[in-house]
Each structure stands twice: as C-alpha cells, then as structure tokens.
Amino acid sequence: GAVVSQHPSRVICKSGTSVKIECRSLDFQATTMFWYRQFPKQSLMLMATSNEGSKATYEQGVEKDKFLINHASLTLSTLTVTSAHPEDSSFYICSASGGHWNTIYFGEGSWLTVV
Amino acid sequence: DAKTTQPTSMDCAEGRAANLPCNHSTISGNEYVYWYRQIHSQGPQYIIHGLKNNETNEMASLIITEDRKSSTLILPHATLRDTAVYYCIALSNNQGGKLIFGQGTELSVKP
Numbered sequence: 467g468a469v470v471s472q473h474p475s476r477v478i479c480k481s482g483t484s485v486k487i488e489c490r491s492l493d494f495q496a497t498t499m500f501w502y503r504q505f506p507k508q509s510l511m512l513m514a515t516s517n518e519g520s521k522a523t524y525e526q527g528v529e530k531d532k533f534l535i536n537h538a539s540l541t542l543s544t545l546t547v548t549s550a551h552p553e554d555s556s557f558y559i560c561s562a563s564g565g566h567w568n569t570i571y572f573g574e575g576s577w578l579t580v581v
Numbered sequence: 582d583a584k585t586t587q588p589t590s591m592d593c594a595e596g597r598a599a600n601l602p603c604n605h606s607t608i609s610g611n612e613y614v615y616w617y618r619q620i621h622s623q624g625p626q627y628i629i630h631g632l633k634n635n636e637t638n639e640m641a642s643l644i645i646t647e648d649r650k651s652s653t654l655i656l657p658h659a660t661l662r663d664t665a666v667y668y669c670i671a672l673s674n675n676q677g678g679k680l681i682f683g684q685g686t687e688l689s690v691k692p
Contacts (some may be wrong), residue, residue, distance in 0.1 A: 471623075482635025498677050509668075510625070510682040546690050570678040572617075572624035 469493055472573035479550055479580055486546045487576045489560030495540035496562035501533070504557040504575075516543045540580045550580040583608040583671040590687040593663075599656040601686050603669030606650040612673045614645060615680065616654045618665040618688075625668065628654065659690045663678075 467573045471490045485506050489499055497518050502510040514535050515523040519571075522535035532554075534546040559575045586604040593599040603615065613632050617625040629636055629643045636643040642655040656663055668685040672678075678685075 470624075494634055500679060502682075509666075509684050510619075512679065512681060515677075515679060557622070561625075561678065561680065569630070570615075570680060571627060575622070575624045577622075 470496075470560065470571045470573040472558075472576050473558055474576060475574060476521065476577045477579070481551055482549055484530060484546055484548045484580060485496070485550055486544055487558055487560075488573045489543045489545070489562070489573050491562045491571075494562075494567055496539065496543075498563050499537060500511040500561045500563075500570075501535060501543075501545050502559045502561070504559060513545075538542070538567045548577070554578065555580045583612055585669045585671055585683055587669055587683065587686045589666070589684065590689070592689050592691055593656075593659045595661060596658055597611065597692050599658075599659040599690065601654040601667050601669075602651065603687065604651045605627070605669070605671050608671050609648055609673065611675070612671040614643065614649075614652050615670045616641070616643065616667065616674055617670065618637045618658045618663075619682075619685075620662075620665045622689060623681055628667075630672075658686075661690050661692065664688060 473488045499516040501513045504510045513528045516535045516537040518537045522531045537543040557575050561570050561572045563570045583605050613630050615630040616628040619625045631643045645652045666685040666687050670680050
C-alpha cells in the first residue's frame with residue numbers, strides 16, 4: 467500500500483485563489499520531503515526541499531512567495547499555490563525520505579487545474 | 582550528482598525480458614544508482630537501487646558494470662502493465678533523498 471499520500475488528487479480552482487496540497491508519510495517519520503511539478507510530456511522538476519521545523523529550500527527559478535511550503539510535523543508537508551494562474555496548472559508530486567533514506571517514496575500526485 | 586544518459590524510448594514484446602540501459606560515466610564512489618518508473622498520471626514508483634553489486638528484488642534486477650559507469654535494469658518477463666517511463670538516477674548518501682530526474686526511457690511493452 468501507499469506509504470506517502472497526497473491530497474487532493476485533483477483540484478480545480480479559480481484564477482487568483484490559493485490552493486493547498488498535502489503530503490503525508492503514512493508509516494514513517496519524514497524529516498525531509500520534496501516537492502516536484504510535472505507538465506505534460508515532461509519529466510519531474512524539483513521545486514523545493516522541505517525540512518521539518520525549518521524553512522524550505524527552493525530551487526533556482528521557483529518563487530518562494532508563490533509556492534508556500536510548510537513542514538510542521540514529521541508526517542506532513544503542505545504546498546500552497548498562492549494567487550494561482552492558469553500557467554500554474556500542473557501535476558504536483560511529493561516525495562519523502564525518513565530513517566531509511568535509501569528508499570525514497572513518492573505520493574500519488576495532485577492534478578491542479580486553474581480556470 | 583552524476584548525470585545519467587538513457588535512450589529516449591524502447592519497445593519490448595510481452596513476456597520477454599526488457600533490458601533498459603543507463604550510462605553514468607561520471608558517477609562518484611558514494612553515489613548509488615536508483616531506478617524509478619512512472620506510469621501515466623501517477624507518482625513515480627521505486628523499483629530498485631544499488632551501489633556496486635548486482636541487485637535483485639521481486640520487480641527487477643539491476644546489473645552494474647565493474648567500473649560503475651553504466652548499469653542495466655532488467656524486467657525478466659515484461660507485461661503490458663510495465664509500460665511506463667523508467668528513470669535512472671545517481672544519488673549520493675549526503676543528498677538526503679533529493680532525486681533529480683532526467684528524461685528517462687519510455688518503455689512500450691507490446692502484445
């Protein structure tokens with residue numbers, strides 16, 4: 467069964483609104499989680515590294531004020547897309563590594579459509 | 582992390598072995614070779630990883646050359662459900678799980 471769960475799996479929001487995506491590690495404590503986005507026919511692009519209890523580290527070119535990441539507990543990280551625009555429509559995926567980092571697990575992904 | 586190079590696409594007949602190559606000529610001594618796959622519209626699925634020795638699990642086998650400059654993922658009896666994009670990634674043990682994805686190999690298993 468899934469060890470990393472994302473919610474919601476699909477969301478549609480209006481342009482200008484904010485939407486939150488959750489990523490949970492189900493049976494292990496994830497000190498570090500990662501957020502990716504993926505456009506159709508393209509590979510996964512790393513957006514940011516989320517560390518429990520500290521600020522996220524963003525990859526070059528990713529706007530930290532637009533993609534707010536919170537990792538308040540060892541089992542939950544959230545990604546909030548603020549003031550969403552149609553170009554933010556994408557597949558967002560999280561991954562988590564915990565005590566046994568050698569295996570990194572991914573969530574099922576969340577489809578965001580901004581209309 | 583070392584760059585990896587994979588063929589863009591491959592075909593395989595159902596029931597036959599699928600051998601997916603990966604070049605990682607600049608891999609360093611502490612970098613593992615990881616394989617993931619992504620079926621359309623799903624999150625990536627872990628397959629296998631290794632450092633130096635060949636590895637086998639219930640999904641696949643990983644063959645790493647002695648010089649570690651390349652590896653091959655083997656799906657021994659490919660099924661239609663193995664159709665996916667396969668990613669080979671080099672990851673060091675001080676990166677904390679930060680996987681950087683290339684373009685991968687799109688494997689099509691045909692009946």
